[in-house]
Amino acid sequence: MFSFVRFEVFRALRNVKYLLFLVVTPVGLYLIYGRTSDSALAMVAMTVYAATAGGLIGSGGGVAEDRMRGWLRQLKVTPLADRHWLAGKIVQGVLMIVPGVAGVTIAAVTTGHVHLSAGRWAALLALLLLGSLPFALLGLSLGLTLKGKSAQIGIVVVFFALAALGGLIGSGTMPYALEQVRHYLPTYNLAQAGFAIVGGHGPAATGLAVLGAWALVAGAAALALWRRESHAR
């Protein structure tokens, strides 16, 4: 079980270029937005941005590439159990997310002078860690669904849609219809839960339920797609 997890961890750590990209973008955006708005709220928004980017582009993009290269097919003919594969990919996905979240948090504490009590920090970090699971799983599902070169483009499109509709980037005001849709998005709900913790009240149960549902559905989809995955045709 641990051999595949370990393999994926070392692989993720070796991918310095990618990790840098996943850290530099949200930190850069934080340094731009954080000055003009509430720095604690900007911090939350950018950590959610980092989680979305790490899960979708980092993890999902990696799976799409493995698939295109034929590595998934190769793995399929070894005794690697389905659940061990999923465990390895979840750990790898979370690893793709942690550096960005940590980078934004450090930037917020050092340049944005964000002060939170120890309890709120603990709650926020736990939320972000658990809340990044739906993104890692969603990335996996996308990477196993979209094919070839269109996979990378498709993933980036979904990423920007989730980030914009979730209010992480852009003006934050949108037409009524989209306003309704966003309540069901993981980006919006994770950001809102983070805002609530920073503001000193607990996150809404409905928001957490939406995140949990995304994790379950995306996880089940990823496992089903992996089981079906075999043909590079």
Next chain:
Amino acid sequence: MTNTVTFTGVSKSYGRVRALDDVTFHVAQGETVALLGPNGAGKSTSVDLMLGLAKPDRGTIAILGTEPGRAVAQGRVGAMLQSGGLPADTSVADVVTLAVRLYGGRRTVAEVLELAGLTPLARRGCDELSGGQAQRVRFAVAMAGRPELLFLDEPTVAMDVESRRAFWTAVRASGTTTVFATHYLEEADAHADRVIVMAGGKVVASGTPSTIKAMAGARTIRCVLDSPDPARLLALPGVLEVEVHGDDVTLRAGDADRAVAALYSSIGGVRDLHVSGADLEDALIKLTSARN
């Protein structure tokens, strides 16, 4: 004798393409069997089905006495797939170590590296390998678990002559029951105990390499003659078939040397003569159409 592979009455379609049509063959323990045929013959589909990567529409497949997916999950099968590849951001040693562990440590990493001729390349990144070297890494993955049965789908495609020889020496040394797909007649001839010829999703011939070689070894002779006479051409020594379109003549010959000599000596006026080597694809298509 116990069969390591039984493939009975198997059909498989992808959409409207019938990849396999009622195919039956067996592989006995200890045998090395070649699946020989042109692209699209159904070789890779057969290998996929034997590995449980796809399910047959009809027919039954048993591998090592159980169903394919189970034999793979038990780590009793090793495979080198045609479209298999290596992951980015890993070294040769990383991939081989993973494979050894996935198969439960039945061999040491050093042993597997050595067996595939990868010891000097262990620290090399998988993205920095030549095509032939990458093939060797995939061979190492296939051999990592001391498999009872080995599948090799077009294993030597990217290899040079030297690596090809070393590769087959390693396969033979392992003594594993082996099924390999190839479109090289010479490769089947040199390394298989038995050859199963496939074309258009069917088994069109099966036998020892020498039998198959005799069937598929015909050459094609093309030339231009003034008012050619098909009956006279067919009577030439070594000629099996004659096609005439105007002045253009196409002969199929079992013994091209004799046929060409006779063409010059007893017919004459030969222009634009061209002999093409054992055109396997052609020969296989003939074999298929002969059967239907």
